[in-house]
């Protein structure tokens with residue numbers, strides 16, 4: 001197979017999937033026992049091969065402004081009609097075509113991701129190679145959420161270390177931070193340890209963040225609200241621990257501003273949050289030129305989204321373990337095969353087949369589909 005010049009996609013499908021979670025996903029709004037996401041399919045000439053992209057939206061607008069419903073709306077009503085039947089000279093052309101629309105990064109990432117996957121499959125290349133990533137396996141870290149008590153937190157950390165994960169990241173909130181980190185350090189010694197505040201702190205909480213400086217953390221991720229790059233610069237200036245930005249960086253411009261302001265010393269890159277792989281690649285280049293490390297975050301993706309993340313993490317600037325746990329850890333049943341796996345040294349092998357390198361099980365995909373909209377040129 002080869003990539004036609006230009007590539008014209010005549011069929012795209014938008015699917016709303018619902019998958020069962022192994023353990024409830026607890027948010028302020030309650031416990032979710034299912035994971036709803038949007039998948040975009042881009043069909044090749046004559047229908048084959050099919051490229052897949054994922055919008056890792058949440059059901060509520062708590063991570064960013066998007067939800068399953070907003071992604072469904074903007075993809076079907078604006079984004080797919082803008083890309084369908086267009087003459088594409090490269091997957092980056094999708095990013096250019098969607099640039100006139102504000103926001104809705106995850107929905108944009110889904111359609112761009114589907115075209116990147118299709119392009120790589122047509123070219124017979126692993127997506128990681130098409131992106132420029134030489135790594136054969138990528139380093140994985142585990143995320144441990146807030147628990148009822150410290151004893152259960154320590155049990156979870158122990159279990160993840162036993163699995164081989166190469167870094168443990170604890171979720172923290174004001175009042176449940178220093179004591180948790182101290183307990184983990186005292187129990188497990190100098191393991192690679194980080195914390196993620198998911199924007200729960202304010203500038204006046206600086207003393208608590210400064211106390212975390214004593215524990216040799218790899219990073220303090222996103223202490224302040226997403227729109228406070230200046231506040232993050234003030235916090236970083238008062239800390240020896242690197243601040244890592246996640247929610248704050250939604251565009252390449254945000255990354256440039258954060259670097260200029262000194263708002264952090266590393267970035268968590270998520271193609272979903274950034275509107276697709278084109279923007280993620282641009283920030284990766286920006287950071288490499290300045291020796292700023294990046295790593296790959298996660299949003300409870302299906303195997304489709306997670307395989308995209310693994311391909312991205314194969315790029316040379318991804319210097320720290322990513323939140324790349326295999327979907328089998330949180331989904332009862334995934335839609336891809338073979339499943340992504342963690343090796344005994346805490347790495348995920350980068351699939352070497354064409355595209356995202358895993359096959360989508362069409363029977364599983366159909367079984368998980370709540371609704372779909374087929375677009376034909």
Ligand code: MG
Nearest residue numbers: 196221222246
């Ligand atoms: Mg985060």
